[in-house]
Amino acid sequence: MALTNLQLFRPMNSNMVYTHRQATPMRATPSALSRSLSKSAETLVATTRGGKELRSRKARSTEQPGAGLAKGTSSLALPALGKAWGRDDDSLGRSRNGSGSSRAGSVDRSTRGSSTTLNGGDEDNINVVVRIRPLNEKEKATGEREILEFPGKGQVICQTMTPGQKPKVFSYNVVFEPAATQEDVLEYSGVKRLLEMAVEGFSCTAFCYGQTGSGKTHTLTGPPGLVERGTSPYSPEHGLVVRSFVYLFQLIQERPECHFILKASFLEIYNEKVIDLLNPGSARKPLQVRWSKESRSFYVENLFTVDCEQLDDLFAVLEEGMRNRAVGAHAMNAHSSRSHTLLSVRVRRDLRADAAITCSTHGKINFVDLAGSEMTKKTNSTGKTLEEANNINRSLMVLGYCIAQLSDGKKRGHIPYRDSKLTKLLADSLAGNGVTLMIACIAPTRSNLSETINTLRYASRAKKIKSKPIVKMDARDALILSLKREVEALQTENEHLRTALHVQTDFNLDSYSNRRTPPQIEPNKLYQLPQSELVDLVQLHMQENTALRTENTELFNVRDQLLRDQELLSRENERLLKKLEDVNSVCIRSPIIPARPTYSDSGSTGANIWTNPATSTANSNVSDSG
Numbered sequence: 001m002a003l004t005n006l007q008l009f010r011p012m013n014s015n016m017v018y019t020h021r022q023a024t025p026m027r028a029t030p031s032a033l034s035r036s037l038s039k040s041a042e043t044l045v046a047t048t049r050g051g052k053e054l055r056s057r058k059a060r061s062t063e064q065p066g067a068g069l070a071k072g073t074s075s076l077a078l079p080a081l082g083k084a085w086g087r088d089d090d091s092l093g094r095s096r097n098g099s100g101s102s103r104a105g106s107v108d109r110s111t112r113g114s115s116t117t118l119n120g121g122d123e124d125n126i127n128v129v130v131r132i133r134p135l136n137e138k139e140k141a142t143g144e145r146e147i148l149e150f151p152g153k154g155q156v157i158c159q160t161m162t163p164g165q166k167p168k169v170f171s172y173n174v175v176f177e178p179a180a181t182q183e184d185v186l187e188y189s190g191v192k193r194l195l196e197m198a199v200e201g202f203s204c205t206a207f208c209y210g211q212t213g214s215g216k217t218h219t220l221t222g223p224p225g226l227v228e229r230g231t232s233p234y235s236p237e238h239g240l241v242v243r244s245f246v247y248l249f250q251l252i253q254e255r256p257e258c259h260f261i262l263k264a265s266f267l268e269i270y271n272e273k274v275i276d277l278l279n280p281g282s283a284r285k286p287l288q289v290r291w292s293k294e295s296r297s298f299y300v301e302n303l304f305t306v307d308c309e310q311l312d313d314l315f316a317v318l319e320e321g322m323r324n325r326a327v328g329a330h331a332m333n334a335h336s337s338r339s340h341t342l343l344s345v346r347v348r349r350d351l352r353a354d355a356a357i358t359c360s361t362h363g364k365i366n367f368v369d370l371a372g373s374e375m376t377k378k379t380n381s382t383g384k385t386l387e388e389a390n391n392i393n394r395s396l397m398v399l400g401y402c403i404a405q406l407s408d409g410k411k412r413g414h415i416p417y418r419d420s421k422l423t424k425l426l427a428d429s430l431a432g433n434g435v436t437l438m439i440a441c442i443a444p445t446r447s448n449l450s451e452t453i454n455t456l457r458y459a460s461r462a463k464k465i466k467s468k469p470i471v472k473m474d475a476r477d478a479l480i481l482s483l484k485r486e487v488e489a490l491q492t493e494n495e496h497l498r499t500a501l502h503v504q505t506d507f508n509l510d511s512y513s514n515r516r517t518p519p520q521i522e523p524n525k526l527y528q529l530p531q532s533e534l535v536d537l538v539q540l541h542m543q544e545n546t547a548l549r550t551e552n553t554e555l556f557n558v559r560d561q562l563l564r565d566q567e568l569l570s571r572e573n574e575r576l577l578k579k580l581e582d583v584n585s586v587c588i589r590s591p592i593i594p595a596r597p598t599y600s601d602s603g604s605t606g607a608n609i610w611t612n613p614a615t616s617t618a619n620s621n622v623s624d625s626g
């Protein structure tokens, strides 16, 4: 019952959740960038769901041991989470996967920094699914043979080239055969579960891995040019990202009791340089990847972030980023991604835990389109394309080392995350506190056999990696909530003890005097109790007293700490206000820079709000990051 973790009272640094970003405007506002989307988001969902009924199922699945099985729910689970976990079972049933197997959420008070563990520190495996693309025109024209078989139960059988050698068998959570549609991938890959968890405050990542031309970009964003052309979001060709956006907004609409703030960013790692796809600038100046001591993770400094109030804003972010990313042609793919891209949507949820307490969770969904591994002989890469291929292969190799180390439970030593920008940014998704879905993309043909086997091995290794998903919550909120639970638990316990005591007393008194006793023992009745019961009674009272006294002392400590914390925050606030005033006065004096007319409320949430200057000049210019 001890109230621990007073370190949570450390004043919250905004870097923990959002760090300041450069408030440079996009070329156009999200809404202006977006195409006029005629239908509503719900219609897309309705359309795709309607279509689902008619289609035969192309996705096969294997329920891996332990995956997708709901464990017992703790009575201490967050109310909102309890609801979500309950729903999970249902959604798991539908999506037949165990993307980060469903777990009960109990609040573990071993809270780290700004986060609260919600699964009691249980580990979770990366969910791995495989998608096989159909034969392309070139392969059909050259009469290429398919060498993969799908016997079901999430298995892929690879025929080998060597006569007499046994075929290789791999198994995964779900296998999408070549005829599987984009909607099948949304429904059965487990990405819906990831989105539900992102809304609850978990950090989630879906990434596509595979050789060049195997269908990674197709899986995430559809055929080349689809998004950039501003195609209606109801096109059946749209990939996982657009479909996920629609589902995300649907989830948000289902929760009117919560207030949500969505912020999106989109970057690429091109030749080991991080480029902001929403604000690349003519020079495509690279951004720095830094380590945050507070959140204990890497983040990109000055990354541009866009507030997305509407579904259209998310589409606009995707469209803008897709236009700006590096694409090139080589012998194996006319529209090959020459960079790794990372699209991130942060989901801040404010919910009322009860009448007096509002707490915020900070979830995230990342979509990572890795550039494909390339055999430069096969792709005929030269010059710039060759340099790109070398950088791609190098960073994928580091990713491979990290995956190999992480999957080897026994030998787990140093994980070389720092060896590439990609692994730095994926570190948390791979083995930190995130929930991760890997979509391994492969080609079905004999000519790609060695790359296919490599990808399948990679995927099998990734399946063994475990992470510890946690909900990101403001430290103060987490503490208040945990204190409240603590007090509730104490009260229940005391109530229970009192009840137990009365029952026993009633029974004894009845046997003595044969008359009804009052619920509370009257002082004069105490004399009638036998010595042994009296001793028990006194002992129980003493125990209760001790517990309540401890609680009392701890609550006083907590209150003092809160006061100190508040004092620090208000001092920081004053300092910032002073700084703002100084900046303002400099701006007013300057003939070149116009002064900002107003700054947003300097209260606690101000630091997390970025408003697009192009849409509202009167708003604040404080930015954030990841």
Ligand SMILES: Nc1ncnc2c1ncn2[C@@H]1O[C@H](COP(=O)(O)OP(=O)(O)OP(=O)(O)O)[C@@H](O)[C@H]1O
Residues within 6 Å of the ligand: 132, 133, 134, 136, 178, 210, 211, 212, 213, 214, 215, 216, 217, 218, 219, 222, 223, 224, 333, 335, 336, 337, 338, 370, 371, 372, 373, 441
């Ligand atoms: N499941 C699929 N159904 C139909 N076409 C597909 C499928 N998967 C891939 N394709 C097509 O194959 C081509 C190559 O796919 P894509 O560009 O997505 O590969 P990639 O793995 O992203 O390659 P790279 O690593 O070079 O970027 C594209 O024209 C794409 O539309």
